[in-house]
Amino acid sequence: MALTFFRGVQTRPLLSYPSIYFALRKHNVSYCNMQNTQLETTERQEGQLKGSTREIHSKPHDKLLKDFEAVIGIETHVQLSTQTKAFCSCPYNYGAAPNTSICPVCMGLPGALPVLNSKVIEAAVKVGLALNCSLSLDSKFDRKQYFYPDLPKGYQISQFDVPIASSGSLDVDLPVEYGGGHRRFGITRVHMEEDAGKLLHTGSGNYSQVDLNRAGVPLLEIVSEPDMRTGIEAAEYAAEIQRLVRYLDVSNGNMQEGSLRCDVNISVRPTGQQEFGTKVEIKNLNSFSSVSRAIDYEISRQVDLHTQGLADQIVQETRLWEEGSQKTITMRKKEGLADYRYFPEPDLPGVTLSEEYINSIGSSLPELPETKRRRYENMGLSMQDVLFLANDITVAKFFDATIAGGADVKLAANWIMGDIAAYMKNAKVSISDIKLSSEELCELIASIKGGTISGKMGKEILFELMAKGGTVKGLIKDKDLVQIVDPVEIEKIVDKVLADNPKQLEQYRGGKTKLQGFFAGQVMKESKGKANPKLLNQILLQKLNATS
C-alpha cells in the first residue's frame, strides 16, 4: 500500500496534450455531406449514409467561423485481433455467449497472475513502426485504478509514463470531393492496454448487465497530436488509422463491433487568443461520418456560445454524439482531474524490445496505405482512382495482382472501379467474395486490348465471371463470342446487308449519308455483335461509297 503512495508521488501526471491551433477554413466547416466520400469502407451499410445530408446545425455565418479557431485531437482504441486475451489464454470471439470466455486472470480473482501475449507486443511494434514512432526498448505496464462494474480487478492494466511507442506521424489524403490535399498529423503515443467488459443498460428495471468476455482483450490506444482542424480531417485521420491496422492485419478495424473506437477532443477559441479554449470530449462515435458530423456540430455549438457572450457555458466535459438528433449531449461534467492513482503493475515484468526484433518486424511490414497511394499516383492514376483503390486492402491487393499479371493500369483501375465495384455494391459482397480472379480480369483486359472480343462482350463476360466464375477463354468459346476481325469475313456480311437493302443503299448514294448508321447496325446484327466495329465501319464506308 505504502509503495503505491511513494510511487505515486514521483511519477508523471496524466498526459497533457500540446496544442496546435489553426484557423477554420470557411468552405468546409459546418456542413458535412458524407455521401460522396471515400471514407466508407466496404462493409458500410447503405442505410448509414441516409440522412447524413441533413443540415446539422443552424447555419453559422462564415464570418463568425472565421473569427474562431478549433483544435481537434483524437484518441483511438484499436482492438487487436489476437486469438487470446492480453494477459490470459481465454479465447476471444466477438458475439460469443456472454460470460463464457472468462478465467481467474481476467475475472481478477485473487492469486491469478497475468502473462503477456507475445502477439500484443508484435502488433504494438508493427503499429508503432507504421506510424513512424520512436519505440521504447524498455517499457512497462501500469495499473490505472477506477471502480466500475465492467472492470473486475478494479484497475486496468495499461501503460502510463513509458508507452511502447511515441512521437510519430500519420499521412492522410483528404477526399477529392472536399478539395483533396495531403496532411500529416502528429502521433503523440501508442500504448498497450486491456479492454474492459461490456455493460448493457436494460431499458426497464433498475439494474445493468455485465458481460466480461471482452475484459482483458488487448487494445492499442493511439493518441494523436491536436493537429486536426475540421470534421473532415478528423474523419479522414480515423479512416487512415483503420486502413493502417487492416493493412497491418492487427485488427479488423470494425467500428460497428467496437473494434475501432474514436474519442474526439475539441476546443474552440477566438482567433488570436493565446489561451486554449475549454476542451470537450466527444464519445459514442461509431462511424467516420459521425466523427465528422459530431465535430462540425460541436464547433458550431461552441462558436455560437462564444458569439452570444456565453463562452463560460463551455465546460470541460464528456459529451455523447446522438445519431438520432444529430447533436452532442452532456454525458458527464468533469470535476477536476480524474484520480487514477497509476503505479507500475507489479505482476508483470517490463517489456523489453531488442533492436533485432524491431528490425525483423520492420522488414516484414507490408506496403502501407500512404506508400501505396504514392505508388499508384506515380503510375499516372487520378487521385480519385488512387483513393478508391488504396482504401480497402482487399481491393488494393486485387488491383496489384491484376497489374502484376501485365494488365494495363488504367484499364484495370476502370474495370475495378466501374463494373466490379458496382456489382459488389449491388450484391453487397466484398472483392474476395466474387468469383472473378485477378488472373481472369487480366485475361479479360488482354482479350479486349488484343481485339479477341469487344468491350461490350467483355462486360457481358465480366458479370458472368463475377457471379459464376469460370475462365475468360472458356466463356468466349462457350458463348461463341470471338470477335470477327477477318476483313474478308466482315466484307461478306457487308455485301449481304447491302444486297438485302437496295432501297436504303440507293437513298444513301443519293446523298442521305446518315443511313450509314443503319447499315452499321444491320451488319452488327448480322454478325451477332461479333464484328470488330472499327473494321466494320471501315469496310462498310468503302462499300457504300464505291461507285458501282
Add this chain to the structure above:
Amino acid sequence: MANRALNLLRASTTVVPITTRRSSFLSPNIWSPRTVEVKQRRSKRSYSTSSLEPPDVSRLAETARISLSPEEVEEFGPKIRQVIDWFGKLQDVDLQSVEPAIRADTEGDNIRDDIPETFPNREAIIATIPNFEDSYIKVPKVLNKE
C-alpha cells in the same frame, strides 16, 4: 519487500524528467508539496521524508471505496504516516552512481504464445458471482463513470 520498494523508487526517480510535471497520480490535495519538492530532490539527490504532509485519510478512503468513521480517520492518519515514514527511509539511499531501471529485474521475458485455452472450471467462477442472471452479471444501474 524493501528491496522491491527500492527498485521502484529508483525507477521513478530516473524515468521521469520531473521539472515540468505536476503530480497527478495523487491529486494535489493528498500530497500537495510534490511539485517543488520532487524537483529539489532530483537535483540534490538527497532524500528526506520529513517534509511529507499528513495524508488526507478521508480522500484516500474515498478513492479506495472504504467507508471510515471520523474516529477511524483520526486513528488511521498517524498510522499511515508511520508506514510512509518507514518506507521513506529508502529515500536516504545514495543513488548517485546507480543506473536507472524502470522495472525490477526479472529473469528474461515472461510472455506466452497466442494459443487459446478455455478455462475448465468456469462454473465455479460464475458460482461466486453474487448476482448472476440470464448469462449476465447483474449490477446496480450505472450510467456514468466516476
